[in-house]
Amino acid sequence: QVQLQESGPGLVKPSETLSLTCAVSGYSITSDYYWGWTRQPPGKGLQWIGSIYHTGNTDYNPSLKGRVTMSIDTSKNQFSLRLTSVTAADTAVYRCARRGFNYGYLDYWGQGILVTVSS
Amino acid sequence: EIVLTQSPGTLSLSPGERATLSCRASQSVSSWHLAWYQQKPGQAPRLLIYGASNRATGIPDRFSGSGSGTDFTLTISRLEPEDFAVFYCQQYGSSPDTFGQGTKVEIK
Numbered sequence: 001q002v003q004l005q006e007s008g009p010g011l012v013k014p015s016e017t018l019s020l021t022c023a024v025s026g027y028s029i030t031s032d033y034y035w036g037w038t039r040q041p042p043g044k045g046l047q048w049i050g051s052i053y054h055t056g057n058t059d060y061n062p063s064l065k066g067r068v069t070m071s072i073d074t075s076k077n078q079f080s081l082r083l084t085s086v087t088a089a090d091t092a093v094y095r096c097a098r099r100g101f102n103y104g105y106l107d108y109w110g111q112g113i114l115v116t117v118s119s
Numbered sequence: 120e121i122v123l124t125q126s127p128g129t130l131s132l133s134p135g136e137r138a139t140l141s142c143r144a145s146q147s148v149s150s151w152h153l154a155w156y157q158q159k160p161g162q163a164p165r166l167l168i169y170g171a172s173n174r175a176t177g178i179p180d181r182f183s184g185s186g187s188g189t190d191f192t193l194t195i196s197r198l199e200p201e202d203f204a205v206f207y208c209q210q211y212g213s214s215p216d217t218f219g220q221g222t223k224v225e226i227k
Contacts, residue, residue, distance in 0.1 A: 045207065045218055045219070045220045045221050046156075046164065046207055046209075046218040046221075047218070048209075048215055048216040048217065048218065050215075059214055059215075060215075061215040061216075062120075062215065063120075063215070095163055097163075099211075100169075100211075103151060103152065103169060103170065103211065104152070104211030104212075104216055105154040105166055105169040105170075105175075105209065105211060106154075106156075106164070106166060106209075107166050107169075107175065109163035109164060109165075110163065111162075111163055112163055
């Protein structure tokens with residue numbers, strides 16, 4: 001069974017960098033899928049942040065204006081998200097997910113981690 | 120980017136009734152590139168439908184998807200108590216992936 005689990009700080013100060021990791025179990029991260037991140041502000045809808053392939057190929061949402069970087073560690077079967085210069089508007093539940101290679105539906109999701117941006 | 124507009128915002132129905140949810144795209148989306156998700160409070164979204172009409176693994180056949188071009192529909196033939204939730208459509212054919220704003224199906 002594919003399982004994803006996010007980890008990282010739940011509180012980040014404004015202007016600092018949000019860093020999260022998604023550990024994947026039950027499936028090799030080097031297989032033919034992309035691995036992605038979404039976020040959901042409290043009480044609001046879903047936003048796609050971006051995705052990464054095990055080769056390091058990435059695709060980011062341009063609305064995040066160059067603040068996003070994703071990386072992948074195949075030896076640990078995990079991938080990571082960095083979001084710089086955060087503001088209160090970045091407060092959200094962040095979830096990682098498995099994204100199809102040719103068809104990008106998200107079929108396995110982590111439970112999510114609430115990250116609050118506040119001083 | 121492709122904007123997805125879902126309607127209605129809220130649907131108030133009773134168990135056993137039929138639910139029809141709409142997702143309209145700002146430009147044409149290939150049927151291969153449209154998915155639907157269900158999200159319950161405090162939970163991650165669950166994939167229901169991919170490729171506009173294909174049920175994901177383990178999804179009951181009371182859930183069905185249809186549509187093409189700019190208009191897509193999710194139908195729940197007979198609502199069960201566990202079906203009440205928020206539903207999102209997603210297009211993944213044009214980067215960036217985008218989601219609709221959601222339709223809440225609530226118990227009347």
